[in-house]
Amino acid sequence: MNTKQMAAEQAVQYVQDGMKVGLGTGSTAYWAIAKLGERVAEGLRITAVATSVASEEQARGLGIPLLGFGEIGRLDLTIDGADELNDRLELIKGGGGALLREKIVAMNSDRMIVVADESKAVPKLGRFPLPVEIVPFAWEWTLDAIRALGCTPELRKSGDQLYRTDNGNYIADCRFGEIASAQQLADALQRIPGVVEHGLFIGIASLAIIGHSDGRIEVKEPAV
Numbered sequence: 659m660n661t662k663q664m665a666a667e668q669a670v671q672y673v674q675d676g677m678k679v680g681l682g683t684g685s686t687a688y689w690a691i692a693k694l695g696e697r698v699a700e701g702l703r704i705t706a707v708a709t710s711v712a713s714e715e716q717a718r719g720l721g722i723p724l725l726g727f728g729e730i731g732r733l734d735l736t737i738d739g740a741d742e743l744n745d746r747l748e749l750i751k752g753g754g755g756a757l758l759r760e761k762i763v764a765m766n767s768d769r770m771i772v773v774a775d776e777s778k779a780v781p782k783l784g785r786f787p788l789p790v791e792i793v794p795f796a797w798e799w800t801l802d803a804i805r806a807l808g809c810t811p812e813l814r815k816s817g818d819q820l821y822r823t824d825n826g827n828y829i830a831d832c833r834f835g836e837i838a839s840a841q842q843l844a845d846a847l848q849r850i851p852g853v854v855e856h857g858l859f860i861g862i863a864s865l866a867i868i869g870h871s872d873g874r875i876e877v878k879e880p881a882v
């Protein structure tokens with residue numbers, strides 16, 4: 659079993675009968691959805707919403723009951739991956755392009771568990787370029803405004819084309835280097851018209867489950 663799978667399967671143990679569950683996106687969340695599918699096949703009764711078309715298709719294929727947002731109400735738990743996490747459980751997300759849906763789902767959940775392999779745990783955020791979802795209209799100006807915050811933004815590509823999120827937007831991958839204050843940067847990004855959402859998740863994850871290559875599974879609460 660790989661380290662992502664170890665972490666993801668451990669997180670699924672927190673899912674109890676009757677829960678409403680948010681399904682994350684990416685190669686770690688994939689394993690959580692796979693394990694949930696197994697448990698549903700064994701009789702676990704849950705309902706779920708997905709954070710991406712890919713996760714929705716995986717869940718549907720496994721027989722995990724999916725509901726609309728108007729039907730399900732507030733979620734009990736979301737399990738999702740991250741590109742980076744620090745000791746305070748501040749995250750960078752969006753490597754898979756699903757950050758907007760992931761943030762909406764996580765913030766409508768009582769609890770978010772982040773699952774990751776050990777490579778994602780860092781002392782300071784910022785080695786991974788911060789994904790920022792922007793509207794295509796006047797993207798050049800939006801990129802200028804992001805650049806003025808002190809990074810080199812690059813529009814994500816998919817082959818020869820500009821990458822489009824499930825919401826039809828662009829992603830700017832922004833190299834800030836070490837991020838001194840995630841909150842200050844989040845506030846500044848949010849003030850730019852044209853920015854739909856950014857990949858900084860602050861005060862959202864309440865538990866991290868990290869798989870280590872020596873076989874250990876680390877369970878971490880946010881440091882204060």
Ligand SMILES: O=C(CO)[C@H](O)[C@H](O)COP(=O)(O)O
Nearest residue numbers: 684685686739752753754756
């Ligand atoms: O934020 C995400 C997708 O938007 C993913 O959770 C993040 O990119 C981690 O992916 P992986 O588990 O494949 O390493």
